[in-house]
Amino acid sequence: MALSREQIAQRVAQELQDGYYVNLGIGIPTLVANFVPEGIEVMLQSENGLLGMGQFPTEEEIDADLINAGKQTVTMATGASIFDSAESFAMIRGGHVDLTVLGAFEVDVNGNIASYMIPGKLIKGMGGAMDLVAGADNIIVTMTHASKHGVSKLLTRCTLPLTGKGCIKKVLTDLAFIEIKDGKFHLLERAPGVSIDEIVKLTEGELVVPEHVPEMTF
């Protein structure tokens, strides 16, 4: 069975380490905050200028001056700090964020990512995504493996305008956990009950399948 949005977030959360500063993108990545493993502390960076993002406020706590990068009202965690946008991207570009999780439309075997524009259809802008992929070393892209019509999003070469070139090394889809190196996809894990054949069929770019591919565990 393909992973649900929550399960994708849950598998990403297994990659968290104690003391990590983490930037979570909009959508599935945001859900990762709900699955932080027991005994581990992470601090969430929101690129509009908040390190130490807390949960949503109660109705009484709502403060128009306190939002996250998705423009949602939030609270601050204990030990939070506030800074301007240049400082925020100094953290990001300077490689100080330990893990970045973000979504994408397409990735390819050379680590290219397209996530911000569909010409003629969706032209809203890249926000902070280009800075995040350029600045972070440890990035996990979360996405569905293929479109609902079965068209692969893991490609030999991205077809949409790029968000970043050669910067993605790990992709977690609803079917598989994949590493990108040496110009190829490498299958690390598969979703429980998903066959290797199915993954191969829905991966357009070259996929290296080792002899043993473990199922993800939760």
Added chain:
Amino acid sequence: MAGFDKVVSSYEEAMAGLEDNMTVIAGGFGLCGIPENLIAEIKRKGTKGLTLVSNNCGVDDFGLGILLPDRQIKKIIASYVGENAEFERQMMSGELEVELTPQGTLAEKMRAGGAGIPAFYTATGYGTPVAEGKEERQFNGRNYILEEAITGDFAIVKAWKADRYGNLVYRKTARNFNPLAATAGKITVVEVEEIVEPGELDPDQIHTPGIYVDRLILGTFEKRIEQRTTRPTSDNADK
């Protein structure tokens, strides 16, 4: 105005000298920390042909979005747009020129502009449409593109508190682009929720020193919320 006293008493005075075809840098992220009354004054003045530099362009009836119906904006430099229908219509029809700029690059362009740095290299956008027409260079085996600084004829800024000398303190994430915008305007206009006497703000706690500020005005603010997200009151958990 006398000496270092930056306080003006009307919005008309605050935006005096703004003319057609000027460049205006605006603070704010989404609708958070936007100089909402200074934007409203630009609408009232009817200034046209403006180039706006701002992370976003407001919504249909609030923030910079209110400058769209009368076609006051010729060009916008922003990282994320399209929260409003009129914006999309003007962009698609080519009436409005849009220069999409990565958020961190946009912040740094303002910072550099205010700091007298004409351009800087960044890895952000290398190999993407953002890099088109820009100089590329390698440092330590990594590829970078050259991005130029931005300055504005005017910068419009929202802060929380100020003293009469224009020393500013921002509140929570309403800070965002405001301190950067404040440095990058030939004329920097700031609106605030409270003005105190010089000496009342702790010098160690000032975010923007008054040297960057030309005009200061006391305002009242709607502070509209774009995405109102809450948790139930019964949930007292810490995380």
